[in-house]
Every structure is written in structure tokens, then in C-alpha cells.
Amino acid sequence: xxxxxxxxxxxxxxxxxxxxxxxxxxxxxxxxxxxxxxxxxxxxxxxxxxxxxxxxxxxxxxxxxxxxxxxxxxxxxxxxxxxxxxxxxxxxxxxxxxxxxxxxxxxxxxxxxxxxxxxxxxxxxxxxxxxxxxxxxxxxxxxxxxxxxxxxxxxxxxxxxxxxxxxxxxxxxxxxxxxxxxxxxxxxxxxxxxxxxxxxxxxxxxxxxxxxxxxxxxxxxxxxxxxxxxxxxxxxxxxxxxxxxx
Amino acid sequence: xxxxxxxxxxxxxxxxxxxxxxxxxxxxxxxxxxxxxxxxxxxxxxxxxxxxxxxxxxxxxxxxxxxxxxxxxxxxxxxxxxxxxxxxxxxxxxxxxxxxxxxxxxxxxxxxxxxxxxxxxxxxxxxxxxxxxxxxxxxxxxxxxxxxxxxxxxxxxxxxxxxxxxxxxxxxxxxxxxxxxxxxxxxxxxxxxxxxxxxxxxxxxxxxxxxxxxxxxxxxxxxxxxxxxxxxxxxxxxxxxxxxxxxxxxxxxxxxxxxxxxxxxxxxxxxxxxxxxxxxxxxxxxxxxxxxxxxxxxxxxxxxxxxxxxxxxxxxxxxxxxxxxxxxxxxxxxxxxxxxxxxxxxxxxxxxxxxxxxxxxxxxxxxxxxxxxxxxxxxxxxxxxxxxxxxxxxxxxxxxxxxxxxxxxxxxxxxxxxxxxxxxxxxxxxxxxxxxxxxxxxxxxxxxxxxxxxxxxxxxxxxxxxxxxxxxxxxxxxxxxxxxxx
Numbered sequence: 001x002x003x004x005x006x007x008x009x010x011x012x013x014x015x016x017x018x019x020x021x022x023x024x025x026x027x028x029x030x031x032x033x034x035x036x037x038x039x040x041x042x043x044x045x046x047x048x049x050x051x052x053x054x055x056x057x058x059x060x061x062x063x064x065x066x067x068x069x070x071x072x073x074x075x076x077x078x079x080x081x082x083x084x085x086x087x088x089x090x091x092x093x094x095x096x097x098x099x100x101x102x103x104x105x106x107x108x109x110x111x112x113x114x115x116x117x118x119x120x121x122x123x124x125x126x127x128x129x130x131x132x133x134x135x136x137x138x139x140x141x142x143x144x145x146x147x148x149x150x151x152x153x154x155x156x157x158x159x160x161x162x163x164x165x166x167x168x169x170x171x172x173x174x175x176x177x178x179x180x181x182x183x184x185x186x187x188x189x190x191x192x193x194x195x196x197x198x199x200x201x202x203x204x205x206x207x208x209x210x211x212x213x214x215x216x217x218x219x220x221x222x223x224x225x226x227x228x229x230x231x232x233x234x235x236x237x238x239x240x241x242x243x244x245x246x
Numbered sequence: 247x248x249x250x251x252x253x254x255x256x257x258x259x260x261x262x263x264x265x266x267x268x269x270x271x272x273x274x275x276x277x278x279x280x281x282x283x284x285x286x287x288x289x290x291x292x293x294x295x296x297x298x299x300x301x302x303x304x305x306x307x308x309x310x311x312x313x314x315x316x317x318x319x320x321x322x323x324x325x326x327x328x329x330x331x332x333x334x335x336x337x338x339x340x341x342x343x344x345x346x347x348x349x350x351x352x353x354x355x356x357x358x359x360x361x362x363x364x365x366x367x368x369x370x371x372x373x374x375x376x377x378x379x380x381x382x383x384x385x386x387x388x389x390x391x392x393x394x395x396x397x398x399x400x401x402x403x404x405x406x407x408x409x410x411x412x413x414x415x416x417x418x419x420x421x422x423x424x425x426x427x428x429x430x431x432x433x434x435x436x437x438x439x440x441x442x443x444x445x446x447x448x449x450x451x452x453x454x455x456x457x458x459x460x461x462x463x464x465x466x467x468x469x470x471x472x473x474x475x476x477x478x479x480x481x482x483x484x485x486x487x488x489x490x491x492x493x494x495x496x497x498x499x500x501x502x503x504x505x506x507x508x509x510x511x512x513x514x515x516x517x518x519x520x521x522x523x524x525x526x527x528x529x530x531x532x533x534x535x536x537x538x539x540x541x542x543x544x545x546x547x548x549x550x551x552x553x554x555x556x557x558x559x560x561x562x563x564x565x566x567x568x569x570x571x572x573x574x575x576x577x578x579x580x581x582x583x584x585x586x587x588x589x590x591x592x593x594x595x596x597x598x599x600x601x602x603x604x605x606x607x608x609x610x611x612x613x614x615x616x617x618x619x620x621x622x623x624x625x626x627x628x629x630x631x632x633x634x635x636x637x638x639x640x641x642x643x644x645x646x647x648x649x650x651x652x653x654x655x656x657x658x659x660x661x662x663x664x665x666x667x668x669x670x671x672x673x674x675x676x677x678x679x680x681x682x683x684x685x686x687x688x689x690x691x692x693x694x695x696x697x698x699x700x701x702x703x704x705x706x707x708x709x710x711x712x713x714x715x716x717x718x719x720x721x722x723x724x725x726x727x728x729x730x731x732x
């Protein structure tokens with residue numbers, strides 16, 4: 001589904017990704033771990049198409065098609081979703097209205113009619129229940145005044161509503177208390193299916209206990225330093241990253 | 247971005263920037279007593295009007311241009327402005343005060359209004375809205391006359407009103423904004439040309455929205471219109487003003503005066519969507535200098551005046567639509583969105599003067615600044631000693647777009663009673679690249695994202711605009727902000 005082939009990317013003049021190659025197939029869950037500053041968030045933003053990141057070598061393919069030149073919104077509407085580490089606050093824009101706007105953008109990109117509020121509401125309520133969130137979240141402004149944990153849970157709600165093919169979740173588990181972590185993991189497990197691919201960017205084994213990955217990769221200095229199965233994460237938990245990067 | 251695309255964007259940014267080729271009758275440049283007399287003569291005005299003008303001119307000569315506003319511009323050469331510009335009638339050569347029928351109007355002018363979305367002929371005109379179309383210094387036509395006169399409503403050009411209803415004009419003109427009020431009001435008093443006049447008889451709800459559309463066409467001329475609206479006892483009217491001007495590297499002077507009067511239990515809702523040419527976005531060259539005095543007097547008990555403005559264009563805006571709450575239990579409202587981009591400067595806000603008992607005022611101001619622009623809210627809430635038990639609520643929000651713009655808020659509050667309530671809230675937010683990226687990463691286009699954020703920010707104001715103009719205002723705001731984020 002997603003293939004990165006020797007991707008080099010930089011922000012301003014700082015090279016961050018230095019030959020990242022990765023293949024993620026439908027039905028798989030990949031975990032990407034690695035020390036701070038290794039390029040994990042950059043990987044997510046490069047796949048999203050953020051303008052600050054310049055891909056100066058290599059190719060990114062989604063379902064066999066190069067997406068290097070695609071706009072951010074076109075990538076999203078093709079089925080790529082990023083759960084952000086720091087979701088942006090947007091005061092004045094109602095959360096439910098935002099979800100409908102995004103939902104309709106995707107429908108329209110697929111030549112389907114936009115849904116009005118009345119048509120969209122039942123879909124939204126079902127997903128809200130799946131995300132174990134309260135109605136009050138829908139009435140509030142998008143992420144505005146949300147706690148760190150609430151923002152992360154709102155990202156999971158968006159993922160469930162938009163039903164992307166690929167979800168890259170950037171440290172969605174950090175800053176969560178134990179109950180919230182379990183709820184977020186529940187959401188991810190509901191989304192997990194043979195048609196969907198998931199990439200979890202995380203520092204902690206505790207998420208991987210709840211969402212069992214098929215593959216674990218260590219990203220260090222802009223490329224994959226080591227790949228393995230779930231046992232690799234346990235090794236990292238015990239020994240840290242030093243043994244890999246030295 | 248290719249040059250063609252850029253050009254397209256520029257065009258879109260101000261699609262009203264065209265000029266119509268019509269022959270104009272002007273009185274040449276500069277201002278003196280002869281010019282003032284010539285304007286009155288050209289318009290065949292009654293004596294009291296000429297006297298009013300000459301008094302205003304005397305006052306103007308003794309005044310200095312105000313310097314307290316936070317706007318900066320090179321000195322205006324008042325001797326280089328044309329103070330009167332009337333499009334020539336089809337087959338007549340003398341300066342004409344009014345048109346008897348649309349057949350007399352140069353078809354180019356009718357096409358201009360049609361291009362602006364204001365068709366004037368009987369078949370195509372807007373339903374539910376009566377329009378007075380003002381082109382440079384002259385009112386072209388007023389639509390829906392029959393329906394209005396059936397209701398007893400007077401809605402016509404100022405010039406026509408001077409001849410048909412001189413007693414009403416003489417009684418109310420200058421009673422809310424006297425010529426001595428300020429420099430630009432004095433200038434307007436001396437040289438104002440056309441504008442609209444409205445009178446709503448007692449206990450009448452005006453059956454249509456009334457609207458005046460101001461078009462500056464002559465790029466050399468100033469526009470000085472005067473609007474007077476009187477809502478008699480127990481009446482109601484909703485009035486909308488729209489404005490555009492051609493794109494020009496020269497500055498055009500616009501100094502209008504609007505006076506509103508409400509008697510007992512009457513209500514006037516006055517809405518403005520202002521979209522003058524604001525100057526070149528990159529260099530700041532050209533654009534309209536807008537020095538406008540708008541004021542309403544709630545003379546009657548329980549009367550109400552509500553100002554709603556969406557300001558998106560003018561190189562300089564100097565404008566404070568205000569309410570004098572004289573009648574007991576009267577209500578004043580000010581809802582404003584002021585958007586500045588490019589090199590625009592806006593110093594705008596309101597004055598709420600509480601004089602009667604139990605008077606109430608509400609001020610909701612939303613300022614959006616982008617690019618290199620400067621956006622100032624200046625407000626004055628005054629509770630006089632006899633205005634017992636009065637209330638004011640002020641909310642003043644600023645949104646910054648990009649890193650070069652500025653937003654300032656200057657609220658003046660003067661309370662002379664100890665039983666009144668005055669509240670003031672303010673906030674500042676930013677429309678950031680991060681927000682746009684977040685929307686886009688969810689599949690939403692930049693245009694829709696800006697619209698969602700800006701509409702959310704301005705909702706309190708857009709909600710009180712007449713419906714058909716709210717959608718237009720929303721689009722206008724979005725259009726102006728595209729390419730400003732970052």
C-alpha cells in the first residue's frame with residue numbers, strides 16, 4: 001500500500017531523512033521506534049505532504065502511484081491519514097462541522113454527493129460511540145481548549161470517521177493516562193482490518209502491548225537501522241537504542 | 247506559480263476594478279465658494295440647501311484635518327480633487343440633477359451595474375430588495391418605486407428628495423451629524439452630491455429591504471454622498487449599502503455622511519458591505535481613502551439602531567458608526583468585521599453615547615489583519631449622568647494572519663453613573679499555516695479551510711447580516727485572505 005524507496009528529505013537546509021525505505025501492506029501493523037530526532041515525525045509529515053519538507057531524492061508510492069507531487073488534501077482524499085503528535089487548535093470551528101467538512105471533502109473527491117448535517121449525524125454518532133467519546137466533544141471547537149489526551153482521542157475519532165486506508169499515528173499514546181491509552185488502543189484495534197494499514201510511531205511498549213504490531217522498525221539518523229517482529233520492541237524496552245546506533 | 251495564474255489571482259482579488267467609459271460633467275478641480283455654489287446650481291437646489299452648504303464650507307475652512315487616528319498617508323491635495331462628477335445624459339449637455347427614466351441613462355452605466363450584480367431594469371431587478379444606484383455623484387435610478395409608495399415609504403435619491411420633500415430634509419439634515427462635527431463632515435456638508443433618502447411613516451414595516459449601491463467611476467473625482475434615513479414612530483426598515491470603485495494607481499477620496507433618526511419604538515437596521523478598491527496589494531499604490539461619518543440618533547423611547555458592517559476594502563478606513571441613545575430604553579448595536587490586507591490601514595469602531603435611562607448597547611468587533619496591514623478598533627462608550635441603569639457589552643476580537651500585520655484596540659470607557667453595567671472582553675487569535683495544514687491533511691482545500699476559520703471567527707457578525715449578503719460577505723472574506731497565510 002505504502003512504499004518509501006530511498007527517501008531523502010530536508011527541512012530548510014537540514015537533511016533529516018537520509019535514505020528511508022519502508023513497505024507497508026494492507027492488513028499490516030508496523031511500529032516505528034527510535035531515539036528523539038531520528039526523523040519519525042518527519043516521516044509522517046513527508047507522507048502527508050507538508051510544504052516545509054522537501055523530498056530531494058527517492059520516491060513515495062501509495063497503491064502503486066507516486067504521490068511525491070500530490071497536494072496534501074489529495075493525498076488525504078486518496079486515503080492517507082496522519083494522527084498528529086500535537087493536533088492543532090482551531091477556535092471558532094465546531095468539531096462536528098469540521099468532521100463533516102472533511103468527510104464531505106473525501107466523498108466529493110470520490111464523486112459522491114456531500115451529506116448535510118442531518119444525513120451525517122447518525123454516522124458521526126456511531127463513530128463517537130466507537131471512540132468512547134462524549135457528545136460534548138462534538139459541540140466544542142476543534143481541539144480548542146482540549147487537554148493533551150482529549151486531542152489524541154479526537155484524532156482517533158477523526159480516523160474512525162474518515163476511514164482511511166492508511167493511518168500513521170504519531171505518538172498518539174504519549175501524554176495519555178492508563179484509561180485513555182486503553183480507549184485509544186481500542187479505537188485502533190477496531191480500525192485494524194485486512195483492508196487497512198497502520199503505522200504506529202511510539203516510544204513505549206505499553207501501546208504495543210495493547211495493539212500488537214506485525215513489524216517493528218528502529219529509525220535512527222534518518223533511515224531504518226533495524227527491522228524485526230514484536231520481540232524487537234521488547235529488546236529496545238530492555239536495552240535502549242545505544243546498541244543499535246553505535 | 248506562473249505569471250498567468252498570478253494575473254488571474256490579481257484579477258479575482260478585485261474583480262470590480264474596471265472603469266466604464268462615459269462622458270462626465272465635472273466642475274474642474276479644487277474647492278472654493280464658487281464650486282460650492284456651482285454644485286447647488288447644477289443640482290437646482292432650494293435656497294436652504296445652498297445656505298447649509300455655504301455654512302459648512304465656512305466651517306471647513308476653519309478646521310484642520312484630524313491626526314489622532316492610527317493611519318498614515320501623504321497629505322491629501324484638496325485642490326486637486328474633482329468635487330462633482332456626473333455622467334452625461336444621453337442627449338443633453340447641461341449638468342442634470344436626476345434621470346426621469348432609465349431610457350435617459352447611458353446604456354454603459356446600466357451595463358456597469360449589471361456587471362456589479364445589480365441589474366436595474368424592471369425584468370431583471372433583485373426581488374425583495376429595492377435599490378438606489380449611485381454612480382459617481384448622481385443617483386441613476388431607484389427600483390421598486392410602486393411597491394414602496396403603496397406602503398407610504400419614501401426611498402429616493404437625495405436630489406429628488408430635495409425637490410419633493412424639502413421640509414423633511416430641512417428638518418433633519420445635519421441634525422445628527424452637523425457640519426461642525428469633524429473635518430470630513432464639514433467637507434461633505436459643503437460639496438456632497440447625491441445619496442439616498444428614506445422616510446418610513448408611522449407604524450409601517452418597510453415591505454422590502456432597501457439598498458444603495460455606490461459606485462465611484464471617475465478615478466479623478468471624490469465621492470461625497472449623503473444618506474438620511476428617518477424611521478417614524480413604530481416603524482422598521484432594513485437598509486443595505488454596497489460600494490465598489492475602479493482599480494487605479496491614484497487615490498480616490500470618499501467622504502460620506504450617514505444620518506439615521508429613530509422616533510418612539512422605531513428600528514433601523516443598517517448594514518454595509520464595503521469593497522472599495524484597496525490599493526495594490528504589493529506596493530500599496532492607489533485605493534480609496536474612506537473618511538466616513540455615520541451616526542444614528544435614537545430619539546424616541548424604546549427605539550433601536552443597529553449597525554452591521556463588513557469592511558474589506560479601502561486603502562484607508564476612518565469610520566465609527568455610532569449611536570446616540572437619547573430615548574429612554576433605547577438600544578444601540580454595532581456589529582463589525584474589518585478585514586485589512588495588503589497595505590490597508592483601518593481605524594474603525596464605534597461610539598455609544600448613553601443619555602436616556604435604561605439604555606442598552608452591544609458592540610461586537612472582529613478585526614482580521616493580514617499581510618502588511620494595520621487594523622485598529624477604536625471605541626467610545628459614554629454613560630451620561632442621567633443614563634441610569636444603562637448597560638453596555640463590548641467584545642473585541644482580533645485575528646492575525648501572517649507575521650507582518652498589526653492589530654490594536656483602543657477602548658475608551660467613560661461612566662458617570664453608579665448604577666450602570668459596562669463589560670469589555672477582548673481576544674487575539676492567529677490564522678496559522680499549522681491550522682491550514684491540519685485542514686488539508688484531512689482532505690479539506692485551503693479555500694474551504696480559510697472560509698471555515700474566518701466564518702467561525704466572524705459568526706456573531708455574519709449571523710446578523712441579511713441572509714443574501716451574509717453568503718456574499720463570507721466569500722469576499724475568504725477571497726481576500728487566500729495567499730495571505732504564511
